[in-house]
Amino acid sequence: MSLAGSPLDRARAGLDACVHCGFCLPACPTYLALEDENDSPRGRLLLMGALLDGTVERDDPLVRDHLDKCLGCRGCETACPSGVPYGHLLEATRETLVATRPLPWVARLVLAIFARPFLLRVALLKARLARGSGLAALLARVLPRRVAMPFAMLASTRRESRPAWTPAGDGERGTATLLTGCVMEGLFTDVNRATERTLTVNGWRMTATNGQRCCGALHAHAGEADAARALARANIAAFEASAADVVVVNSAGCGAMCKEYGHLLQHDPAWAERAVRFAARVRDVHELLAAAGPRPTLASGERARVAYDAPCHLQHAQRVVDPPRAVLAALGHVVLVPLADADQCCGSAGIFNLVQPDVAERVLAPKLARIAESGAAVVATGNPGCLMQIGGGLTLEKRAVVARHPVELLDEGYARGAPPR
Amino acid sequence: MPLASGPPSSFRRLRDAPSFPRVNPDAPALAATLARIVGARHVLTRASSLLVYRSDGLPGLERQPALAVFPGSREELVAVMRALAEAEAPFVARGAGTGLSGGALADGVTLLGLHRLKRIIAVDAEARTATVEPGVVNASLSRAVAPHGLHYAPDPSSQTACTIGGNIAENAGGPHCLKYGVTLNHVVRATVVLPDGTLTTLDRGDEGGYDLLGAFVGSEGCFGVVVDVTVRLTRDPERVITLLADFTSVRAAADATSRIVAAGILPAALELMDQATIEAVESSIYAAGYPRDAAAVLLIEVDGAAAGLEDDARAVEAECRGAGAREVRIAHDAAERARLWQGRKKAFGAMGRVAPHLAVQDAVVPRTRLADLLDEIRRIGERHGVRVCNVFHAGDGNLHPNIPYDANDPDASRRVHGAMREIMTRCIAEGGTITGEHGVGLDKLPYMDALFTADTLDAMCTLRDVFDPSRRANPGKVVPVRACREWHAAPAARALAREAVAR
Numbered sequence: 001m002s003l004a005g006s007p008l009d010r011a012r013a014g015l016d017a018c019v020h021c022g023f024c025l026p027a028c029p030t031y032l033a034l035e036d037e038n039d040s041p042r043g044r045l046l047l048m049g050a051l052l053d054g055t056v057e058r059d060d061p062l063v064r065d066h067l068d069k070c071l072g073c074r075g076c077e078t079a080c081p082s083g084v085p086y087g088h089l090l091e092a093t094r095e096t097l098v099a100t101r102p103l104p105w106v107a108r109l110v111l112a113i114f115a116r117p118f119l120l121r122v123a124l125l126k127a128r129l130a131r132g133s134g135l136a137a138l139l140a141r142v143l144p145r146r147v148a149m150p151f152a153m154l155a156s157t158r159r160e161s162r163p164a165w166t167p168a169g170d171g172e173r174g175t176a177t178l179l180t181g182c183v184m185e186g187l188f189t190d191v192n193r194a195t196e197r198t199l200t201v202n203g204w205r206m207t208a209t210n211g212q213r214c215c216g217a218l219h220a221h222a223g224e225a226d227a228a229r230a231l232a233r234a235n236i237a238a239f240e241a242s243a244a245d246v247v248v249v250n251s252a253g254c255g256a257m258c259k260e261y262g263h264l265l266q267h268d269p270a271w272a273e274r275a276v277r278f279a280a281r282v283r284d285v286h287e288l289l290a291a292a293g294p295r296p297t298l299a300s301g302e303r304a305r306v307a308y309d310a311p312c313h314l315q316h317a318q319r320v321v322d323p324p325r326a327v328l329a330a331l332g333h334v335v336l337v338p339l340a341d342a343d344q345c346c347g348s349a350g351i352f353n354l355v356q357p358d359v360a361e362r363v364l365a366p367k368l369a370r371i372a373e374s375g376a377a378v379v380a381t382g383n384p385g386c387l388m389q390i391g392g393g394l395t396l397e398k399r400a401v402v403a404r405h406p407v408e409l410l411d412e413g414y415a416r417g418a419p420p421r
Numbered sequence: 422m423p424l425a426s427g428p429p430s431s432f433r434r435l436r437d438a439p440s441f442p443r444v445n446p447d448a449p450a451l452a453a454t455l456a457r458i459v460g461a462r463h464v465l466t467r468a469s470s471l472l473v474y475r476s477d478g479l480p481g482l483e484r485q486p487a488l489a490v491f492p493g494s495r496e497e498l499v500a501v502m503r504a505l506a507e508a509e510a511p512f513v514a515r516g517a518g519t520g521l522s523g524g525a526l527a528d529g530v531t532l533l534g535l536h537r538l539k540r541i542i543a544v545d546a547e548a549r550t551a552t553v554e555p556g557v558v559n560a561s562l563s564r565a566v567a568p569h570g571l572h573y574a575p576d577p578s579s580q581t582a583c584t585i586g587g588n589i590a591e592n593a594g595g596p597h598c599l600k601y602g603v604t605l606n607h608v609v610r611a612t613v614v615l616p617d618g619t620l621t622t623l624d625r626g627d628e629g630g631y632d633l634l635g636a637f638v639g640s641e642g643c644f645g646v647v648v649d650v651t652v653r654l655t656r657d658p659e660r661v662i663t664l665l666a667d668f669t670s671v672r673a674a675a676d677a678t679s680r681i682v683a684a685g686i687l688p689a690a691l692e693l694m695d696q697a698t699i700e701a702v703e704s705s706i707y708a709a710g711y712p713r714d715a716a717a718v719l720l721i722e723v724d725g726a727a728a729g730l731e732d733d734a735r736a737v738e739a740e741c742r743g744a745g746a747r748e749v750r751i752a753h754d755a756a757e758r759a760r761l762w763q764g765r766k767k768a769f770g771a772m773g774r775v776a777p778h779l780a781v782q783d784a785v786v787p788r789t790r791l792a793d794l795l796d797e798i799r800r801i802g803e804r805h806g807v808r809v810c811n812v813f814h815a816g817d818g819n820l821h822p823n824i825p826y827d828a829n830d831p832d833a834s835r836r837v838h839g840a841m842r843e844i845m846t847r848c849i850a851e852g853g854t855i856t857g858e859h860g861v862g863l864d865k866l867p868y869m870d871a872l873f874t875a876d877t878l879d880a881m882c883t884l885r886d887v888f889d890p891s892r893r894a895n896p897g898k899v900v901p902v903r904a905c906r907e908w909h910a911a912p913a914a915r916a917l918a919r920e921a922v923a924r
Contacts, residue, residue, distance in 0.1 A: 019773035021478050022519040022582045026558055035491060035537045036465070037518070043473035056469040063469055079581070081770025083705055 007092040014085045018045045024076035029345040033362040038066040041076035073312035073345035094223030114214045124186030156391025157187040165415045167197040171205030177244035181251045182214045183384040194411035195250045202292035211238035217257035218350045232261045236278045250285040252311035252383035258282040290323035297413025299332040307339035307376035311383035327406050333413045339374045348389030380406045448487045455490045458500045463491040478519040480779045486527035491534040503618035511893040514642045516587030519579040522862025549654045555586025555647040571654040574601040578766045586647045592639030594858035596690035599816040605638045611650040616889040642895040644888035658724035662734040663752040666741040667715035674717035675792035677744035678815040691816030692720040698812040702764040705771035709764025768812045776825035786853035788818040805840035819857035861899045
């Protein structure tokens, strides 16, 4: 069957940019873990080309397996000197393949829930109940490792309740509105509030936007582009109603998706321009904080050792590299320690750890080893998937190390008293 | 580049050699044997799984291996080598597949991937050596020893991806080899497994005897496979100064190169990039801030003890200005230095943006002939209607003419290959050679007869027989042999030579 006119065919020019130099190999977590070039960017690009020109069959199970095993971390894009748009090519390939082969049921179930606000609210409520009752932590302890991971991930999102505090700020930098996100608002509620408070302290006036939906990143990565586009349109419309200067996102994966709405809707004449305009307003929270300094936190006697792990969709997809480090550098109450291979994926990758648990665990293992070597008590990373993957792994291994969003650490510091202006 | 018609007479000895089996052993049976050693997951036999192993870093050349096997430990590697010997199966060793001469292409034979052997076995900071497995990535070795204030000096542009094993096979160079020497100057000892399965240790003959390791390094996988190698580590220089000089003509940049060396300065690196390359780099994500309107830039690095280094830098600047440099810039911090180097190191990939395909070459010419040859290369390019991008190790006279083109256009392909042939012929005529660091591999086989006499080629085969009398290791590469077993095992080499004869 010809793939002429398919999404992959339309993205063909991107494939041509690859000169198979191999520079992407050491940047690819699945190549490092699985040790076969078919599980590397160079290999997968070649398979995409072979699918297009018919050298391999569209339903060749091995070919599909190699493409399915890609995390979509886009670490290869940072390493690629030829500028191959790997992430877009992967999504185009998955969109093309999903037309003839449905996704695994777990993936379809999760994506269906995320596309339906009511079901999503119910699911997140149940998750919070399982977490709050201690059930998640219990199951993480007693179940065999393989099935325990999702519960460990959920348990790791639990936070000690802290007294509320009210930030003061002059709003001189402008107005910002938060993309609340699904998992962020559902399981990392404290991080969202911390985001609002720390931005307020740093000169942003925060406003709320109603009618937000899931950003669609999970759907786009899995190949359900139509679902992603529907969600994108809803979000664009919702945020057009907001007068805020910027749309701030504290989840690296959602931020990367929102910044790419222009690409996602490029073939939709009614929305293409609106999508580009929306994407231009989107900022990662670290970008806003770093631009403002941010205001430092006071030094304290006992300072926790903190290591930064870069979320792939912040480092590679959004190319936001220095701002999170600037935010952490402002923390007077912690000690920063280096983390080797901090730019390598942890294996979370949206719902990847649910559909490819074995690969996800193989990718996570070296990350946990590097964290142990770093001697850190806290791993800071700005993405819910990474927080849960690393947090879950640490929980399963019963380590006295926690995963936290950098904004949480900043907020903790401010809560103890921001330094005088 | 016409090849001599018919086999050279001095291959007599080879023709008289005992006859070899001329077909590959039964692939499914061999695959089953190998799978018992390394596990089924690490043996590939399906055509779709072998697609990615059809090429290395050289664009435009592909060969289909019969199967691929990836041993995961020293024991597995030795067992695999013995099984291949038992089956009399030809094989091709491959590291990360970043080579630029088609040296790691397996034409209908077994591909032996060494990338899983990536352990750094020992680091001796005091003796300044490291012992590593062949699949260790060049740059990761330097990263691992950085805390000791040491690094591994050979730094090919592909250093972030290429393996030490591959570096040894190709005797890899790199920008800093001008001062520090190539791979051969940095190996101490290697345990190798010969094609017949024998495990042996080779050294440089420092304690008497022959420098067998010297013979092994650069043998392009034809002499055996490295099991582990002890390499020399280099102390990080106390200080480094990086300069970027830009010129309004390529000739002036080439002149500056000669003047710097003639002035008695030995820079750590001396790299030239012409306008076409600058344009490609500046349009990529590795934009280094090279002036787009310059006809050429020289990237020059001096390093060593801090005392007196600024004098060296000033002398370099003076020679550049003397040759007509428009501006000489000094990188003022580590970040700027890294950025200037990123542009150079990723230039090859950056050309991937210019056109779908890229022809890459590698030749060495006397440094004093650089200016004239660059003019000549430009004229050859114009005559064939192709755009030659030059980016190379000027201090060593090691040229890398690259031509971006569209291989789907038969006319363009013909012109590109015509131009490349002419450039290589020209380099040989100027007293140069056909490879500085990429190796001969498959790509440059047709030029070997033009550079060496039949007697010399025969001597190479004799040397090879010492290590691999059955000629099963990397068949059909390096020496164009028409009278021995590998000739029959490698249809590609035959086709290539026939093509060359026809030209």
